[in-house]
Amino acid sequence: MSKSPEAMAQSMLANIKDKTGKPLADWLIVLKGAGLEKHGEMVKLLKSDHGVTHGFANLIVHEFRNQGAKPATEEDLVDTQYAGPKSELRPIYDALVGKIAEFGDDVELAPKKSYVSLRRNKQFALIQPSTKTRVDVGLNMKGEPTTDRLEASGSFNAMCSHRVRLSTVADVDDELIGWLRRAYEMA
Numbered sequence: 001m002s003k004s005p006e007a008m009a010q011s012m013l014a015n016i017k018d019k020t021g022k023p024l025a026d027w028l029i030v031l032k033g034a035g036l037e038k039h040g041e042m043v044k045l046l047k048s049d050h051g052v053t054h055g056f057a058n059l060i061v062h063e064f065r066n067q068g069a070k071p072a073t074e075e076d077l078v079d080t081q082y083a084g085p086k087s088e089l090r091p092i093y094d095a096l097v098g099k100i101a102e103f104g105d106d107v108e109l110a111p112k113k114s115y116v117s118l119r120r121n122k123q124f125a126l127i128q129p130s131t132k133t134r135v136d137v138g139l140n141m142k143g144e145p146t147t148d149r150l151e152a153s154g155s156f157n158a159m160c161s162h163r164v165r166l167s168t169v170a171d172v173d174d175e176l177i178g179w180l181r182r183a184y185e186m187a
Contacts (some may be wrong), residue, residue, distance in 0.1 A: 012059050020052050024063060027052075031064045039065065066107045071146075077111035085132040092135045096127055096180075100163040103184050115157075118180075123159055123185035125180055137176065141181045150179060 005012070005102035015024045030050070036042050039061055082090040093116075100107055100118060102143075110117040115128035115138075126138040138153055138160030146152050146162065153160040164176055 004170075008061060012056065013063075016056065016060075020050075020056050020060075024060065026069065027060045028064050031061065034100045047175065074109070077113065078116060080114075081111075081114065086129045089132075089135050091169050092166050092172060093127055093129070095156040095169050096135075097138070099172060099177050100125075100180060100184075101148050103181060107184070113140040118184075120184055120187035122187050126157065128157075130165075133167055135167060137164045137180070138162070139164070139179055141179065141183045141186060144179075144182070149175070 010020075013024060016027075018028070027046070030046075030137055031042055034042065042061040042064065043054070043057045043089060046052040046060060047054060052060065058122075059123075078093070082093060097109065103118075106120050108119040110119055115126045117138045118125040118127065119121050124140050128138065130136045136156060137149075138157045139162040140160055142161045144150070144162060150162050150164055154164045156163045162179070164171075164179065166176075168174065
């Protein structure tokens with residue numbers, strides 16, 4: 001059975017000193033000192049100036065670029081989504097999460113970089129600050145008819161069948177919560 005890409009990367013990281021002559025921390029210092037910005041430039045530097053093979057050079061550059069790029073917690077992901085010009089949308093998110101928490105103990109919030117996935121046995125909805133004036137709620141309710149407010153998701157997100165656009169906390173109303181509960185029950 002072949003290894004997953006993640007398992008292969010972990011194996012390479014475990015063997016990096018033996019294969020390249022230096023531990024990862026030393027390679028990260030080399031890249032930092034080089035002051036390069038583009039991925040390809042960094043890979044080229046490691047290959048041409050330091051004799052690192054392409055696979056290891058690529059892995060080292062990925063690790064370098066990921067340093068500090070990952071928020072420490074799920075809450076950090078949500079905070080980042082609602083930072084800056086989208087900060088005024090946070091009360092909409094908080095109101096939604098408060099209502100959804102009442103569905104049951106099996107609701108899982110899974111923050112991603114640009115949205116929060118709502119899961120039970122599978123994803124039943126997502127919450128995404130799409131613009132600086134609007135939060136979109138994607139729902140998985142295949143077969144459910146659309147309305148003026150409950151629209152087909154279209155190109156919004158392939159994981160969702162429907163979308164509801166919210167611009168104020170008042171949009172977190174009984175109708176929306178009813179659709180969310182329906183999607184939750186279908187999951």
